Amino acid sequence: MKNVIFKLFVFVAVASSLAFIGGCRSKNANDADLYGSDNLYGDPLMGDMPLNDIDGLPADGDRSVVDPVFFAYDSSQVNPEEAGKCEEVAQLLKKGKYQGVISEGHGDERGSREYNLALGERRALAVRDYLISLGVDPTMVQTKSMGEEMPSDMGHDEGAWRKNRRVEFALY
Amino acid sequence: MIRRLFIGTGTMAAATTLAQRAVVERAGSGKIGINLAGYRTGSDTASRTFLSVLKADLNRSGHFSVTSTGASVNVTGQVRAGSMMKADVQVYKVSTRQRMLGKSYDASAKAARGLAHKVADEIIYAVTGKKGMASAKIAMVGNRTGRKELYICDADGKNLRQITKDRSIVVGPDWSPDGKNIVYTSYKRGYPNVYITGRSKPLSSHGGLNASGTISPDGKSLAVILSRDGNPELYTKSLRTGRLKRLTRTRPGIEASPCWSPDGNHIVYVSDSSGRPHIYIISKDGGTPRRISSSGTENVAPDWGKNGYITWCSRIGGKYRIVVGNPAARTMRTLETDWADYEDPHWAPDGRHIVCSRTSNYRSAIYLLDTLKDSPVALISGSGDWYSPAVSP
Numbered sequence: 001m002k003n004v005i006f007k008l009f010v011f012v013a014v015a016s017s018l019a020f021i022g023g024c025r026s027k028n029a030n031d032a033d034l035y036g037s038d039n040l041y042g043d044p045l046m047g048d049m050p051l052n053d054i055d056g057l058p059a060d061g062d063r064s065v066v067d068p069v070f071f072a073y074d075s076s077q078v079n080p081e082e083a084g085k086c087e088e089v090a091q092l093l094k095k096g097k098y099q100g101v102i103s104e105g106h107g108d109e110r111g112s113r114e115y116n117l118a119l120g121e122r123r124a125l126a127v128r129d130y131l132i133s134l135g136v137d138p139t140m141v142q143t144k145s146m147g148e149e150m151p152s153d154m155g156h157d158e159g160a161w162r163k164n165r166r167v168e169f170a171l172y
Numbered sequence: 173m174i175r176r177l178f179i180g181t182g183t184m185a186a187a188t189t190l191a192q193r194a195v196v197e198r199a200g201s202g203k204i205g206i207n208l209a210g211y212r213t214g215s216d217t218a219s220r221t222f223l224s225v226l227k228a229d230l231n232r233s234g235h236f237s238v239t240s241t242g243a244s245v246n247v248t249g250q251v252r253a254g255s256m257m258k259a260d261v262q263v264y265k266v267s268t269r270q271r272m273l274g275k276s277y278d279a280s281a282k283a284a285r286g287l288a289h290k291v292a293d294e295i296i297y298a299v300t301g302k303k304g305m306a307s308a309k310i311a312m313v314g315n316r317t318g319r320k321e322l323y324i325c326d327a328d329g330k331n332l333r334q335i336t337k338d339r340s341i342v343v344g345p346d347w348s349p350d351g352k353n354i355v356y357t358s359y360k361r362g363y364p365n366v367y368i369t370g371r372s373k374p375l376s377s378h379g380g381l382n383a384s385g386t387i388s389p390d391g392k393s394l395a396v397i398l399s400r401d402g403n404p405e406l407y408t409k410s411l412r413t414g415r416l417k418r419l420t421r422t423r424p425g426i427e428a429s430p431c432w433s434p435d436g437n438h439i440v441y442v443s444d445s446s447g448r449p450h451i452y453i454i455s456k457d458g459g460t461p462r463r464i465s466s467s468g469t470e471n472v473a474p475d476w477g478k479n480g481y482i483t484w485c486s487r488i489g490g491k492y493r494i495v496v497g498n499p500a501a502r503t504m505r506t507l508e509t510d511w512a513d514y515e516d517p518h519w520a521p522d523g524r525h526i527v528c529s530r531t532s533n534y535r536s537a538i539y540l541l542d543t544l545k546d547s548p549v550a551l552i553s554g555s556g557d558w559y560s561p562a563v564s565p
Contacts, residue, residue: 051379051400059362074444076424112472112485112515113560114344114384115442115449117357117364118397118404118426121381125399126424143380143399144363149320149341156534 049128049138057142061102061170065092068152068166069127074111076122078130086127089169090134093141100140102170103127107148108161120145127167144170202545204299206236207243207266211250218253218281222288228328229292229306234524234546235299245272245299253281263295273298285331296522305520309564310527311335311345311354312538316556322356322369327520327563329538329551335369344429344560346386351564355394357383366396376409384429387411388436388456395430395439406430406441408456419458420445431476432456440464440474440482440499451484453499464499471495477519478565483526485515494528496543507541509548514539520563527551529559 066089069082078086092098105120105127124143132138153160208227213219230236236245244267249260256278263273273295279287286307293304308327313320314334320341325332336342338360345356353369360367366376366385376382380399387394394409398416403423409416420427425445432439433453440453443461451471452461465471468486476482486495488506492513497504507514512532520527520540530539530548537553538561552558 049402051402053379074448111449111470112429112442114397115426115428115444115470115472117343117381117383118428121399121404122424122426125380125403145381145383145399146341146359147343149343149359 058172061172063168066169068168071165076126086130098171102142104168105145108164109148117147120147203237205239205243206245208247209240210248214252216253218284219251221284222251225288257281305522312561314558346562347564349389355385434478442472473516475518479523483517527561
């Protein structure tokens with residue numbers, strides 16, 4: 001129970017700090033300072049964890065274990081109702097059921113392909129950050145952006161787009 | 173006003189050359205009438221292909237109207253082909269009989285189209301003093317095999333051929349400054365890495381995202397979007413030493429689609445650090461970027477032409493349209509297009525035309541737009557989708 005409350009606290013802290021930074025973006029703030037001085041959860045490296053070199057890393061895994069995390073239009077924020085899926089993945093990794101996970105970011109077909117590649121990566125990184133905040137070893141989480149190149153729903157309406165703005169968990 | 177400014181500056185680039193050339197009067201359409209009726213061909217296919225491709229190139233250039241009456245420029249000579257082909261070309265100003273071009277060309281008969289493109293560009297230069305685009309090549313992504321592969325075609329949409337056979341996904345091709353190779357992002361090894369044609373080792377393969385690679389005009393650096401430090405940011409990478417320089421710090425904002433200025437001192441790119449994707453210019457050494465787009469809910473995919481103008485794609489009234497901006501004068505205008513979505517604009521080497529993708533009913537094709545007055549021309553359409561065009565320098 002205590003553990004659940006702590007996790008909830010961490011999540012709220014992450015979500016509010018993301019919202020806070022989001023609000024400051026237009027001021028062109030130096031985000032190193034921002035994270036250093038206004039960090040709310042005691043991990044100054046949060047979100048700045050360099051990624052592994054990909055040499056020798058698996059490029060795919062089992063995507064059927066945990067459902068994808070879905071996102072709002074042009075957003076990379078992990079919504080509270082989607083957070084449980086990240087927690088499920090964190091549990092699996094911490095229990096040693098898998099060696100690692102690829103956080104695979106996707107976007108819908110609107111917007112430029114190159115912008116959507118970066119946006120997909122941002123989503124994958126937001127999920128990675130959250131997994132790390134839940135205590136997952138950063139070296140166990142790799143990111144991969146597919147941009148708009150691999151939609152899960154081939155439709156061209158809001159229903160399809162909602163399903164395509166996602167991060168899939170490829171566990172290996 | 174902006175339109176006239178645009179024409180004026182375009183002309184200025186070639187002003188020195190133009191001053192020494194005969195000024196040819198333009199017909200009522202604003203085009204120079206050019207007559208090829210006196211140009212003789214053999215009865216072989218290669219010779220006839222040469223002449224028809226040459227005429228089509230001259231018409232497409234925007235400068236000329238090929239006509240048999242009332243022309244102000246005459247093209248005479250002959251083309252003959254066996255296994256080799258020989259074309260003699262003379263270009264005269266009708267009013268003074270002044271010769272503007274007189275040259276003999278040799279090529280393999282198989283290269284009839286390529287030779288016609290070369291001759292077209294030389295006629296355009298001889299008469300107008302401006303660089304043509306007929307010899308340019310267009311790189312693009314196509315999905316007709318069910319995978320997303322790299323293709324190239326000639327500037328008239330012909331001679332289409334598949335370059336990659338990776339059975340993977342290719343994104344965002346761009347030409348090297350020498351026009352000999354293409355830089356692109358591919359998932360052929362599972363993760364998005366940046367490659368160049370003719371070399372199997374990637375140019376950039378850090379952890380996370382490697383995308384939107386583009387080589388500086390001096391050939392020494394790669395501008396690229398990387399997420400290795402925890403957020404998608406703009407970097408430059410020395411192609412000699414591999415040294416990385418990070419130019420932006422915008423977490424949790426993202427950067428995309430860098431393109432070098434013609435002098436190689438600046439980079440134009442997309443950032444959503446203001447909350448929406450906009451176009452920014454930053455020094456190649458970093459520093460404070462300057463935003464150049466103001467309207468539109470999305471501004472993406474900038475391309476900085478040798479003419480100094482930046483073209484990009486802007487979402488205006490729910491449609492993607494093509495914008496041309498002058499970063500020095502801080503002016504911009506939106507090209508007149510129909511109801512379809514026009515995206516991924518790329519300057520042709522003539523500094524006048526823009527190649528882009530046009531999407532209607534969820535199908536994409538490659539189109540040629542004239543920034544001055546001519547109607548859009550479809551270059552590649554059908555057999556799947558074609559998008560992300562890049563024109564060789």
